[in-house]
Amino acid sequence: MVFRPWAPNAPSATARNANNVPKVKLDLFMKIKLSGDRQLELSRFEEEELDITSKSPALYFSALAMFVASLGRCTYATLAVYGDRQDIDPENIRMKLTWQFAENPTRYEKIVxxxxxxxxxxxxxxxxxxxAHHCTIHNTIHDCVEIETKVFNVPR
Structure with a gap:
C-alpha cells in the first residue's frame, strides 16, 4: 500500500499518469515494514510519502501500528536535528519497534x-x-507507557 498525503488536483511539476497520480520511483517513499504482529521497521524518514509493506497478508497498518510508527518518526526528527548539529548524517537511520499491550483496559504497556x-x-x-527521549510523542506518553530505547552504530 502506498499512502499519498497530497491533494490530488494540486498543481505540480511532477509528471502524472492517467489517474492524475504522480509518477515517482518507489524508493522515494518512507518505508514502513510490518514484520510481525506487534513489530515494524522504519527507514527513509526524509520522504514525504509512505511505502507500507508486510511479511504476511494477515498483517495490516492499523491505527495502533500507526501510533508506534509516529513515535519512531518523531524520534527520528529529534535525532536528525542532533545529527545535523554534530555533523553526523542521519539519512541512513533505521528503526525496529516492537510493542506489548496491557489489559483492562487495553493499552500500550511497553514499546521497544x-x-x-x-x-x-x-x-x-x-x-x-x-x-531520542526528547521527541514530543515520547514526552507525551512516557508516564504511562514504558519506552525502552537502544541505539546501535551497526548496520541493521
Whole structure:
C-alpha cells in the first residue's frame, strides 16, 4: 500500500499518469515494514510519502501500528536535528519497534525502539540515546507507557 498525503488536483511539476497520480520511483517513499504482529521497521524518514509493506497478508497498518510508527518518526526528527548539529548524517537511520499491550483496559504497556545509525561514533551513542527521549510523542506518553530505547552504530 502506498499512502499519498497530497491533494490530488494540486498543481505540480511532477509528471502524472492517467489517474492524475504522480509518477515517482518507489524508493522515494518512507518505508514502513510490518514484520510481525506487534513489530515494524522504519527507514527513509526524509520522504514525504509512505511505502507500507508486510511479511504476511494477515498483517495490516492499523491505527495502533500507526501510533508506534509516529513515535519512531518523531524520534527520528529529534535525532536528525542532533545529527545535523554534530555533523553526523542521519539519512541512513533505521528503526525496529516492537510493542506489548496491557489489559483492562487495553493499552500500550511497553514499546521497544531499536535505532540503528551506522554513521554514529561510539562516543555519541549515549548522547543519541538521551536525545531520542526528547521527541514530543515520547514526552507525551512516557508516564504511562514504558519506552525502552537502544541505539546501535551497526548496520541493521
Amino acid at each position: 525502539m531499536d535505532i540503528f545509525w551506522e554513521q554514529l561514533p561510539d562516543s555519541r551513542i549515549k548522547a543519541a540515546q538521551r536525545v
